[in-house]
Amino acid sequence: MKLLTELNRGLVGENPVLRLMIGLCPALAVSTSAINAIGMGAATSFVLIFSNLVVAAIRKFVPDQIRIPIFIIIISTFVTIIDYVMQAYTPELHKSLGVFIPLIVVNCIILGRAEAFAYKNPVLNSVFDGIGMSLGFTMALLSIGSVREILGAGSLFGYPLFNQLAAATVMILPPGAFITIGFLMALLNKVENRVQ
Amino acid sequence: MLKNLKLAAVLTIFCLISAGALAYVYNLTRPMIAANSALSFKRSMGEVISADSFTPGSQGCYLARKGKETVGYVFPVNPAGYGGAIEMMVSLDKGGKVIAVKIISNKETPGLGTNILNPKFLKQFSGKSVGDKIKAKEDIDAVTGATISSNGVCKGVRQALELFGKVKP
Known part of the structure; x- marks a missing residue:
């Protein structure tokens, strides 16, 4: 039950883009079409879920004073991995997302979740938090991207x-x-x- | 003192693990990335000239062949634009006349300089040869608000024509 709460939080109540208004830079820049939105959402989800997992797993060994540099090393490692993988397997998508893939490193959702959640919670909860936040981010991007593509280019x-x-x-x-x-x-x- | 050393040691260990993981993924994906960029390079050449195959020639050019006959030349050139190098391809026929120009990548100002991609602008180069001026605002209509970017493309075409002169003395 607790895990489901972790999952739900990112979807609506604390939706990173539409509620907390963080990670707006990639959300606004890349959401020109639905496919770009999905690609960006998937890449960010990969980084967010795995960085949450690793940060939660090593939180007992990380000295407090140097936690931020260590978070950044972990996040940038995953970003570089996804950058290489996308260049190899989805070169077209990689080209249209351009500089925003390497810029996932500075996406504040990821560092924010590492610091605010994964550093203080067990691995499984952190993974579920990462999945919830990723889904919330991807859904927000997809809705922005779909609306913009339909109205702006007449396609989906x-x-x-x-x-x-x-x-x-x-x-x-x-x-x-x-x-x-x-x-x-x-x-x-x-x-x-309405719901309330 | 000892505490600081410990912090440094922990950070070093994390960096080492990260470097190791990246080296592994890099080696795993490198052949595919290289194949992708070679494929897109070849596809771009196919867009500026119709040919069956391309073989590397002198001066960095590629010979476009139909069967065994050389039908033209493709020159990849990287002239300076407004925001960095403009990566482009110029195809020439056997007589040294420009067939087509294609911009592969550019770092020009979005909305202004990026209009050098406009086919209307690029078509102006077709048929030019080494005797033409090829200068923006003279025999080439520059892209509005982007004279430097337009000059960059002109320079690239001139470079290709010069290189062609060296290939065929």
Whole structure:
């Protein structure tokens, strides 16, 4: 039961993007299309889950004074691994995500969860926390990416939905990201108020 | 003192483990990454000239062949743009006339300099040869707001034409 709470937290109540408003830089920059959003979500999830796992596993051996440098070594190791793996297996996706893959290192969701959760909790709870946060992040990115791709390019996952001339290019550009995330946050608040 | 040494030792151990893991993954993925970039290089060459195969020639060029006959040349060049090197490919026919220009990668300003990718701009180079000026704002219409980027592409085409002169004396 406890594990389920860890999992749920990241989805709605403490959704990193739509609630805590952290990790906004990749969330806004890469969510120009649904496929980019999924790719970024998957890469970040890999790093987040494994860094939570490792940080929780070694937390007893890590001296307090140097915990942050050690977190960063762990996180950057996983980021570099996913960077190599994506270059090898999904070169197209890797190219379209560009510099935002190496920048996962400084995604504050990951360091934040290592410091606030994994460093103080057992391995299994930390893994579930990582999965919950990852799903929350990926779902937020996917909803932003889908809305922007539909309105801005007239397609979803690359499949054309309507005449592209009717699409509003602004939605693909940076302002579209801010407009979309604003509306999604409002929607989430509304839904949660209803539920309560 | 002893405490600090301990901290340093712990940090060193973590760095060593990390380096080891990265070396392992790097060796595992390196052949595939190299194959991918070779494949995309070849595909890009196929986009600037139609040919069956490409063989490396002198001056860094590639000979485009149909059967055994050489139908043209592809020159990969990296002229300086506004934000860094512009990686591009220029294909020439046997007479030294530009067939097509393709930008592989660039670090130009998004929305301004990146418009050098516009086919309308790149098509202007087709048919140019070593005797042409190939200068932005003279015989080439520059991309609006991106003269330096446009000049970069012009310079790349001129480089390719110069190299062609050295290949065929």
